[in-house]
Amino acid sequence: ELKVEQNPLFLSMQEGKNYTIYCNYSTTSDRLxxxxxxxxxxxxxxxxxxxxxxxxxxxxxxxxxDTKARLSTLHITAAVHDLSATYFCAVGLMNRDDKIIFGKGTRLHILP
Amino acid sequence: GAGVSQSPSNKVTEKGKDVELRCDPISGHTALYWYRQRLGQGLEFLIYFQGNSAPDKSGLPSDRFSAERTGESVSTLTIQRTQQEDSAVYLCASSFINEKLFFGSGTQLSVL
Incomplete structure (x- = not known):
């Protein structure tokens, strides 16, 4: 069964800073x-x-x-307040027209 | 239409009643998905339709939930004998095969 894990689930950061959200998934996939x-x-x-x-x-x-590591990253550079939102990664199984499974989401709060 | 259309946008019902939610996908999209999102939570996969293939119903939480799709057009999600735990936003999305999903605005279901 395909599982998708994101971390962190919640992130509060200052404007101007950089940060990365991680998305790991459990089975081979070619669609992220x-x-x-x-x-x-x-x-x-x-x-x-x-x-x-x-x-x-x-x-x-x-x-x-990185499909070998089953990992995707979303990097935020010099964050601004407008980027405050929840970010989801989602994965589809490889070589199959199959359902897409979502992670739990990362709630990003950017402080001015 | 220009996008995925869902109706109603809001539905308030009494416990034990049946509800029917509708989704009009983007014309030509063969794939159609239903997800459930509880307040502050991620997207929970419910059901997936792809062309004329048998739908993937593996996410439906109980036999009170069912969904139909007419060809590659409208889909309806029916919840029978609603319970309070069914309260959530129900999101529909459509896509071409193996391409990104386009989401509707969702139906906010409140079961009193």
Whole structure:
């Protein structure tokens, strides 16, 4: 059974600092997604990572995927208050058109 | 439509009543997912439809929950004899096969 674990689950950080959110998953996968959710809102897609070593960046966020370690990271550079949200990673099973399982989410709170 | 549409946006019901939630996916998307999100929690997988394949119902929490999908269009999630623990936001998402999910705004279900 596919399990997806994120850590930390809660992160409070100062503006201007860097930090990384980790996403580990239990079985081989070739599809890793990162989503953002603002309070009371639905989920918005940030990144889709489809191969080992994939790296994608948008603004202050950068996501990477290591399929051998079954690990993805979401790195935040010089955080700003607008990035406060909950971030979810999600994983689909390799080579199967199968369900996508989400981690529990990381609630990020950026202090001014 | 331009996005995934869910209705109703809010539903308040009495314990023991049945409820039906509707999801209109993005046209052409073969995959459709239902997730449940309790307050402050992550996304709990419920059911997955892919084209004409048999749905993956492995996430449905009890036999009070069922879902249908008509071809590659509308889906309905039905909860019979609702209980207070069913109170949550029910999120629907659709996608092309193996691509990122687009989420609806969700249905907030409150069981009194």
């Amino acid at each position: 997604y990162w989503y953002r959710q603002d309070p009371g809102k639905s989920l918005e897609s940030l990144f889709v990572l489809l191969s080992n070593g994939a790296v994608k960046q948008e603004g202050r966020l950068m996501a990477s995927l």
